[in-house]
Amino acid sequence: MAKKQQEAFFTPIGLENSTNGKVEKSVDLPEPTEKSHKDLDLSDDDVLSMYEQMYLQRRFEERAMQMYQKGKFGGFLHLYIGQEAVSTGTVFALNDDDDIITAYRDHGWGLVRGVTPKEGMAELFGKETGCSKGKGGSMHFAKVENHFWGGYGIVGGHIPIGGGIAFANKYQENDRVTACFFGDGAVDQGALHETLNMSQLWSLPCIYVVENNGYSMGTSARRHTVNEIHERSKGYGMKSAVFNGMDVFTVYENMRKIAEEVRKDSKPWFVEIRTYRYRGHSMSDPQKYRSKEELEEYQKTDPVERLKKYIIDKKVAGKKKIEEIEERIEEEVLEAIDYAEDSPFPENEALFEDMYADEPHFHDRDDFKGF
Amino acid sequence: MAELQFREAIREAIDEEMDRDERVFIMGEEVAEYNGAYKVTEGMLDKYGFRRVIDTPISELGFAGIGVGAAMNGLRPIVEFMTFNFAVLAADQIINHASKARYMLGGQLDIPIVFRGPNASAGQLGATHSVAYDSMYAQFPGMSVIYPSEPDDAKGLLKSAIRNNDTVLFMESEQMYGMKGEVSEEEDYIIPIGKAKVKREGDDVTIVASGKMYHIAKQAADQLEKDGVEAEIIDPRTIKPLDIETIIESVKKTNRCVIVDEAHPFGGLAAEAGFLIQRDAFDYLDAPVRRVTLPDVSAPFSKSLFDLWLPDAKQVIQAVNSVTYRG
Numbered sequence: 008m009a010k011k012q013q014e015a016f017f018t019p020i021g022l023e024n025s026t027n028g029k030v031e032k033s034v035d036l037p038e039p040t041e042k043s044h045k046d047l048d049l050s051d052d053d054v055l056s057m058y059e060q061m062y063l064q065r066r067f068e069e070r071a072m073q074m075y076q077k078g079k080f081g082g083f084l085h086l087y088i089g090q091e092a093v094s095t096g097t098v099f100a101l102n103d104d105d106d107i108i109t110a111y112r113d114h115g116w117g118l119v120r121g122v123t124p125k126e127g128m129a130e131l132f133g134k135e136t137g138c139s140k141g142k143g144g145s146m147h148f149a150k151v152e153n154h155f156w157g158g159y160g161i162v163g164g165h166i167p168i169g170g171g172i173a174f175a176n177k178y179q180e181n182d183r184v185t186a187c188f189f190g191d192g193a194v195d196q197g198a199l200h201e202t203l204n205m206s207q208l209w210s211l212p213c214i215y216v217v218e219n220n221g222y223s224m225g226t227s228a229r230r231h232t233v234n235e236i237h238e239r240s241k242g243y244g245m246k247s248a249v250f251n252g253m254d255v256f257t258v259y260e261n262m263r264k265i266a267e268e269v270r271k272d273s274k275p276w277f278v279e280i281r282t283y284r285y286r287g288h289s290m291s292d293p294q295k296y297r298s299k300e301e302l303e304e305y306q307k308t309d310p311v312e313r314l315k316k317y318i319i320d321k322k323v324a325g326k327k328k329i330e331e332i333e334e335r336i337e338e339e340v341l342e343a344i345d346y347a348e349d350s351p352f353p354e355n356e357a358l359f360e361d362m363y364a365d366e367p368h369f370h371d372r373d374d375f376k377g378f
Numbered sequence: 379m380a381e382l383q384f385r386e387a388i389r390e391a392i393d394e395e396m397d398r399d400e401r402v403f404i405m406g407e408e409v410a411e412y413n414g415a416y417k418v419t420e421g422m423l424d425k426y427g428f429r430r431v432i433d434t435p436i437s438e439l440g441f442a443g444i445g446v447g448a449a450m451n452g453l454r455p456i457v458e459f460m461t462f463n464f465a466v467l468a469a470d471q472i473i474n475h476a477s478k479a480r481y482m483l484g485g486q487l488d489i490p491i492v493f494r495g496p497n498a499s500a501g502q503l504g505a506t507h508s509v510a511y512d513s514m515y516a517q518f519p520g521m522s523v524i525y526p527s528e529p530d531d532a533k534g535l536l537k538s539a540i541r542n543n544d545t546v547l548f549m550e551s552e553q554m555y556g557m558k559g560e561v562s563e564e565e566d567y568i569i570p571i572g573k574a575k576v577k578r579e580g581d582d583v584t585i586v587a588s589g590k591m592y593h594i595a596k597q598a599a600d601q602l603e604k605d606g607v608e609a610e611i612i613d614p615r616t617i618k619p620l621d622i623e624t625i626i627e628s629v630k631k632t633n634r635c636v637i638v639d640e641a642h643p644f645g646g647l648a649a650e651a652g653f654l655i656q657r658d659a660f661d662y663l664d665a666p667v668r669r670v671t672l673p674d675v676s677a678p679f680s681k682s683l684f685d686l687w688l689p690d691a692k693q694v695i696q697a698v699n700s701v702t703y704r705g
Contacts, residue, residue: 106451140484151486156450157479164470167440171447178403178429178453198470201440208435361485362519364543368572368619369519371654 032301033221033228034281036308039254043321047260049099051323057099057255058318059332061091061311064115066333066340067124071114071131074344075290080132082144087115089253089285092310093218094119096258097186101266106154106176108169109188112218112284113158116188117148120155124343134350141353142361154183162223163189163196166215170202173213177273184269185213186262192223194236206275207243214265214276218252220284221305225296240277252282253308283308379560385418387529387561388494388550391536392419392456394566396426399454402540405432405441406458406495415460416496416555442468442493446476449491454540459495462511462549468493476545477520490543494536497525497549498590498640499677502684508677512549512589513639513646516618521545522571523617527592529559531615534569542571551590574621576628580608583698584628586651587638588614591689595638598694607702617647622654629655633664634701638694643671665701670694 040047044054068086075084087094094115101107109116117127122138130137131145139147139157149157156172159165169187176183193199194217206213223231240247248265251257258280265276283305287294318324358377359369369375382390396402403426404419410433413420423431434441438459445455459465465472476489499508516523524539524546526532532550539546561567577592578599587595592613599609610628614620629635635655639648648669655667670693678684699705 108447138484139482139486142484143482147482149483149486151483156487157483159475159479161470161474164443164474167443167471168447168450168475170440171444171449172451173447174444175448175451175453178448198439198443201435201437202443204435205437205440205444209432362481364480364488364490368522370618370620 032304033297034219034283036253036281037249037251039251040257040260042256042260044256044323047256049259053099054314054318054323055328055332057095058314058329059336060095060098060119061255061314062333063124063336063339064091064094064118065311066336067118067127067343068114070340070344071128072286072290074131079348083111084131084145084290085112085288086286087112089305089309090218090220090282091115092255092258093252093280093282096255097262100259100262101184101186104154105183105266106156106172106185107188108156108165108172108185109158110162110165110190110193111146111158111160112190113146113148116158117150117155120150121153122148122150122155124339125346128340128343128347129350132347132350133352134347135353135357136346136350140357140361163193163198165189166193166196166198167202169215170206170211170213173206173211173275174209177210177212182270183212184266186216186266187213188216188218190223191217191219191221191228191236192231193217194239195223195232203240203243203245203275203277207245210273211275212269212273214262214269214278216278216280219279219281222284222288222296224288225292227296237277237279243277245275245277247277247279249279249281252280253310253313255310255314380563381558382529382561383555384529384532384550384557384559385416385555387533387559388418388536389420389422390561391533391540393422393425395537395540396430401452401454402456403430403432403453404456404458405434405445407434407436407460409433409458414458416552418555419458438464438467439471442471443475445491446471446479446489449476449489450479450487454490456492456494456540459493461507461552462495462497463507463509465493465495465511472515472521472545472547473518477518480544481520488543489545492536492539492546492548494548495550496552496555498551499688500552502679502681503677504679505676510640510672512547512617513641515547516620516647517645521547522619523547523549524571524615525549525589525617526615527587527589527613529557530561531569531575531613533561534567535571535615537566537568538571546571549589553590569615572616572619572621574612574614574624576610576624577613578609578611580610581632582608583610583634583636583702584625584632585609585611585636585638585694585698586614586625587611588617588647589640591638591640594689594691595694597691598698601691601695602698607698607704609698614647620647620651622651622658625651626655626658629659630662633662635663635667636694636697636701637667637669638689639669639671640689641671642674643669644674646671665703668697668701670697
């Protein structure tokens with residue numbers, strides 16, 4: 008066998024996938040909706056509020072990145088930058104008591120579901136004032152009282168939990184819809200398939216959403232999974248959709264329609280929202296798997312800039328109003344940084360708190376000489 | 379007192395708790411229409427219907443995780459595994475999620491879930507169906523691990539487990555489901571988690587054994603009695619939290635200890651209890667603590683090898699003879 012053929016036969020990705028240096032988009036974005044905010048029953052204030060939310064997520068994370076680079080905190084930092092339309096459009100589409108759960112790229116979700124910038128930044132800094140009291144960090148933002156069940160760190164591991172939250176809602180007949188988000192990398196996990204099967208079998212009121220942001224860590228979808236992701240629903244007889252995630256109105260329109268249907272007939276959906284992640288998988292990712300040109304191509308569809316342009320073009324508000332919002336948010340984020348810096352680390356005793364709901368039992372605690 | 383099979387005692391506990399609390403439901407492979415792979419849930423579907431007695435596909439990770447999510451969101455699931463040997467497939471949900479989510483979200487939610495099913499080996503089932511997992515799960519904070527040896531303990535402890543607001547692993551021995559024993563008829567019979575029981579009193583040696591191993595220890599103690607050795611048997615009943623105080627108290631009286639553990643030797647209950655005894659009762663010991671465990675090999679199929687593999691009364695007697703310097 009010739010060497011090249013041999014390689015083609017044995018290499019898992021196959022030589023036909025080689026791009027020879029050519030830019031090949033990792034994810035194809037479907038067309039966004041052409042509807043205006045008024046067509047979607049959104050008021051001018053709603054649109055400004057959406058912009059505020061998206062801008063907050065963007066600035067919060069840009070500042071978080073700076074703080075990370077300055078060594079203000081450690082751990083992993085997976086940024087959501089580029090995907091803000093998904094979280095924002097979804098939260099506006101759902102009721103406030105609908106349930107949301109996501110994976111480790113969770114800052115945007117937390118902020119739009121009521122984790123304040125202060126609580127969020129303090130969590131990144133590992134401070135006791137953080138939303139998870141500094142016990143979770145970047146990957147485990149949560150605000151359970153607002154039906155945001157948190158970010159989870161095992162790829163695909165929280166998908167059955169999302170199904171379980173929906174199961175409990177159905178059991179309690181409370182009409183709530185659950186939206187369970189995960190990245191495209193999670194579609195290769197058995198947890199997803201087991202959960203989709205049971206969800207369809209038991210008619211669980213849950214929307215399973217793949218945020219296909221182009222890469223599972225450093226491996227593009229075409230190299231980590233077969234066929235179109237959204238078509239996987241067919242095997243389970245599940246309703247599905249695929250749409251653009253760089254446009255907040257598109258996300259809003261589709262998620263609202265789907266949530267209404269789920270609320271009506273309690274049948275699960277499998278949704279692929281195509282979006283793009285601007286930053287690396289985490290801060291330690293040199294991003295050698297993609298070109299600068301590819302990134303720039305997607306940045307032309309930036310969700311924050313797109314909404315800003317819409318607001319100005321459609322005269323929802325003037326430039327001055329936008330500037331006011333941006334300045335206010337910038338200030339809020341800077342205040343959050345000061346707050347996080349000034350907040351105390353958890354007391355030593357907190358090490359042993361929150362482990363048990365009932366009578367705590369720590370094996371051999373007397374031998375623990377930490378303090 | 380009523381005489382019940384082990385499976386009947388477990389069923390009574392589940393039934394009483396489901397009757398008492400609408401939030402309690404049971405899910406697992408074959409729990410509903412088949413009436414339970416080991417008939418623990420016999421009749422439950424007729425009584426409670428498909429909403430609360432739920433057959434699952436063979437998807438351990440998936441249904442364990444659905445249980446975890448349901449527990450987070452206000453329900454109190456009992457998740458049955460056909461055996462804990464298969465629950466390894468769901469270990470991510472049990473270890474990474476059920477027992478950790480409360481802590482990592484800063485105490486924002488509770489996860490009141492019970493995972494239960496047969497633990498360890500039956501006869502000649504080969505290497506993948508014969509592992510005792512109680513010690514392995516006990517390694518992780520946030521969960522309780524219960525391994526009762528008698529129907530009475532099973533009933534009282536399972537009711538506690540279902541009412542507990544944290545993750546509980548409730549292990550039953552496949553070989554014990556048909557075993558009969560007296561069970562309290564007290565209304566709402568509860569045994570607190572984490573209390574060992576002195577099941578036999580004696581002055582000469584302490585034998586620590588739970589679950590199926592308790593019955594091995596009992597056989598050994600009966601034989602030893604004929605030889606004039608009075609063994610005290612402590613059944614921890616819950617592997618975690620481990621009631622080491624009761625064990626230490628007994629060792630201070632008998633000055634000798636043998637621990638019988640159905641797990642492999644490395645890092646199991648025997649290793650842990652042995653360490654704590656030498657630390658807390660060193661001056662009382664008249665001999666080094668001995669343990670009887672599985673050997674550090676997987677379960678063989680062949681009858682002759684399997685019998686050799688599983689701890690038996692003869693090994694326990696040998697260990698007692700060693701700590702009493704009688705042989």
